[in-house]
Amino acid sequence: MEHHFLVVTYGYQSHVSPALNLSRRLAHVTGARITFSTTVAGHQRMFPASADQEVHDGPISFIPFSDGQDDGQRNKDRKDFFARTRSVGSDSLSAILRSLDSRGQPVTCVIYGILLSWVADVARNHGLPSVYNWIQSATVFALCYHYFHGYDRFVSSHDDPQVPVTFPGLLPLRIRDLPTFLTITDMEHPMALIRKLFKEDFDVLDREASTARVLANTFEELEADALAVRGRDLKMMAIGPVMSVNGPNLFELDEQRYMQWLDSKAEGSVVYVSFGSFTTFKKRQAEEIARGLRATGRSYLWVVRKDNGEEVKGLVREETAAEEKGMVVEWCAQVRVLSHAAVGCFVTHCGWNSTSESLACGVPVVSVPQLAEQPTNAKLLEVWGTGVRAETDSEGVVEAAELARCVESVMGEGEKAAEIRRRAEMWKDRAREAVAEGGSSDRNLRAFVEEMAEVRVN
Incomplete structure (x- = not known):
């Protein structure tokens, strides 16, 4: 069966760019079919003349999902916004999967971005494997992994930004060098909610550790030590840097x-x-x-x-x-x-x-x-x-x-x-060298596609 990846991401420039660049690379390197899905509001900014309609660009089809905020006006209550995204988004993405299946274009794997743990649940409900697209550094992934596996109290017990901190397998850091969503103590701060969403992402990876895959936008020669920090069964593959000189851009430019x-x-x-x-x-x-x-x-x-x-x-x-x-x-x-x-x-x-x-x-x-x-x-x-x-x-x-x-x-x-x-x-x-043919990231991406042909969801 032909590979058909559904790539799902939030409709923000910093999320859309690496997800779409990965999609292009998957299509170019492997010849796979790609359906790219971001929010309706993000889709409209990418394709102003197409509203919420499907768009085709070579091997990539663009089909937006609804997050309940299709006009792009974000609810000031961030908790409500993310809860609504989960509820409405799950239904909308399920409808996309059913539609593609009815056309004779069934999806074989779902790749989802950060803060979208619910997408893994949608994939599982449809009997599909899901893959986590980590669009930050492997070092930040490792820091989050340690934080959510016992180091949270250690971090929260120090509020001096100059205090040295040491995590297994990572370079020496200070509190000020850590991601701010790990160091804030005010639970009303917006970063507290982001931390909660990251926790949900890592909970999914723990739940599906035996089959979970993480694609990391980095390369082995850059972050070898950090790439080794993960759960025993979790497979993390460096396939970056994924980038393109041709956008995408959600902003106008001259x-x-x-x-x-x-x-x-x-x-x-x-x-x-x-x-x-x-x-x-x-x-x-x-x-x-x-x-x-x-x-x-x-x-x-x-x-x-x-x-x-x-x-x-x-x-x-x-x-x-x-x-x-x-x-x-x-x-x-x-x-x-x-x-x-x-x-x-x-x-x-x-x-x-x-x-x-x-x-x-x-x-x-x-x-x-x-x-x-x-x-x-x-x-x-x-x-x-x-x-x-x-x-x-x-x-x-x-x-x-x-x-x-x-x-x-x-x-x-x-x-x-x-x-x-x-x-x-x-x-x-x-x-x-890493992304060139035969380089470490190129080999990892090809190996990932070959492995996914063998993965089945029980």
């Missing part, structure tokens, strides 16, 4: 404008600044970034999304209007930007997509972690030797002088900067 601008700049001369699809700038932080970039004397490309608000956007426009060195855009095709020879530094929040893309493109990083897994990724970049972390003040703001100092430390002429650039090039080569 690609020709900024790519032509980059073409006009000297090699390694541009500072690229983006804090991803979730984080917005406080006014003061925007002011400090603008002054810090100006202080470097270097050209810069700065992503300031439209949802940052008019006050911040107006401030940024004023700061950049009087000089030719800066360009501000609402969104970028990030891999294309990072692959451009003119880009010499990436100032980033350190989401895993941005972190792994910086490695694969060989671009040194100035880390400005905000929340979730970002502090861990910032620490990893320091360990891998490709970046430095900018320190914040008591309000969590990176001041202009600190930003300028960090940019100089990776783009300057000193020995430290040269070593960071050398390490960045080294990891770029290793990442590309």
Whole structure:
């Protein structure tokens, strides 16, 4: 029987991008049929002219599922939102599976993303194997595994961010380096709910340990020790970095404008600044970034999304209007930007997509972690030797002088900067070797597809 993977993900840019890039790679490497399903709201942003209709793009079909929030207006009660997603989403996804079966296109395996444990239950109810698509680092997976298997009290007993913490099989860390959803103690904090959802994900993996598979968006040469931290029966396969120069993008972009601008700049001369699809700038932080970039004397490309608000956007426009060195855009095709020879530094929040893309493109990083897994990724970049972390003040703001100092430390002429650039090039080569034909990630992906042909749900 032909492989037919149903790939399910939340409709957020940071979830859609790695899931769709994995889908493309599965289709390209194995010739499998792929049905890609994200929320109706996310689908509409990907295909504005198609509403909630099915879309076909080569070997990939796009069929959205409803999460009960089809207009994209999220319920302010996050608990209610996720509960409704589980209830409505389960029914909607079941309907998709039945429809595909009735067409003679039965799904053979369901691949689901983080915070979607209920999808595994839907797959089981339909007699299908499910696979967990881990879109963060293997180190964060290992930290979560330890936390949910006895280390929660150890973490919660320390509130000093500088306290060293040691987990079996992992590099030494401090409390401040852990994902924020593991360290918060306020149960009303939004991260407390995220931790609960991750717990549900890991409960499913424990329940189905003998058959569970995890696809990790990393590669063996980068995180060998962390990949080994898992349950005895749980199989984790590194198949990354999964990335593409062609989107997907849930935001509008003017690609020709900024790519032509980059073409006009000297090699390694541009500072690229983006804090991803979730984080917005406080006014003061925007002011400090603008002054810090100006202080470097270097050209810069700065992503300031439209949802940052008019006050911040107006401030940024004023700061950049009087000089030719800066360009501000609402969104970028990030891999294309990072692959451009003119880009010499990436100032980033350190989401895993941005972190792994910086490695694969060989671009040194100035880390400005905000929340979730970002502090861990910032620490990893320091360990891998490709970046430095900018320190914040008591309000969590990176001041202009600190930003300028960090940019100089990776783009300057000193020995430290040269070593960071050398390490960045080294990891770029290793990442590309991993995904090339015969590389570790390529072999793992092919082995995964072969194994799934033998898996049956009892």
